C-alpha cells in the first residue's frame with residue numbers, strides 16, 4: 001500500500017506500519033462488499049500494531065438474517081483465537097454500537113479507529129472515558145456510503161441500531177450530505193439525479209426529501225446549507241433566473257464550501273461558477289453522472 005521507492009514521501013509511521021487511513025481502507029472495502037451483497041455497508045478489520053491484518057468482516061444482518069453479525073463481530077470471528085487483544089487495533093467504518101463497545105471492552109482492545117461518528121456515535125464517549133484510545137477519521141467516504149444506504153432503507157438501519165421499527169430515522173442518523181440547489185421547474189431531473197446518487201452511496205440533502213411536514217422550510221434550508229460539506233447546483237435557464245438558487249450558491253461559495261455545477265440545460269452560467277468544472281448532463285445523462293461521481297469522489 002505504501003510506496004517504498006518515493007524518497008520524498010514523509011513517513012509519519014515507521015516503515016512497514018500502516019497509517020490509520022490505510023487500515024480504514026480495508027474496513028471500507030468490507031463495507032462495499034456488504035453493500036454489493038445487498039447488506040448494510042459497515043465494515044471492520046483487526047490489525048496488529050505492526051500493520052498485520054488478522055481478520056476483516058462486514059455487517060451481515062440482511063445477508064444471513066443474523067442480527068448479531070455486526071462488522072466488528074464478523075472481523076472478530078474471522079481473526080480467530082488470539083492470545084491477547086491488548087495491543088490489537090479494531091478498525092471500523094462506523095462508531096461501534098453498545099454491543100460492539102462491549103466486545104472491545106471484554107477483550108481489551110487497545111485502540112479503536114473509526115471511519116466516522118457523525119451518523120452514529122455509539123459508545124465512543126464511554127470508550128474514551130474508560131481509557132481506550134479512539135481515533136475518529138471523519139471519513140466523508142464512510143459518511144456517504146452509509147448515509148446513502150440509510151436514505152433508501154431507514155427501517156433496516158433502525159433495526160440494526162436497536163431503534164423501534166416504526167420510528168422514523170432521525171436526521172442526526174443520516175448525517176449531512178451534499179446540498180442540492182435547484183429550481184422547481186427542473187424537478188423531474190432533480191428527482192432522478194437524487195435517486196441515482198443515493199443508489200451509488202452518495203449522501204445528499206434535498207429539501208423535498210429531508211424537510212418534514214410542519215417544519216419551517218426557510219429555517220431548515222438555512223440550517224442544511226450551514227451543515228452540508230458541499231453544494232451541487234443544477235443549472236438551467238430557470239435555475240440561473242432564480243434568486244433562491246443564486247443565493248444558495250453565493251452562500252456556499254462565501255463559506256468556502258466546494259460547489260459542483262451540474263449543467264442540465266444550456267444557459268448563461270453565473271459568473272462565479274464559470275471557472276468551476278461542470279458535470280455536463282446536456283447530451284448524455286450517463287456520461288454526466290460518471291463525471292459528477294468523479295467530482296464528488298475528489299472531494300471525499
Ligand SMILES: [Zn+2]
Pocket residue numbers: 070071072096097098099100101
Ligand atoms: Zn455493533
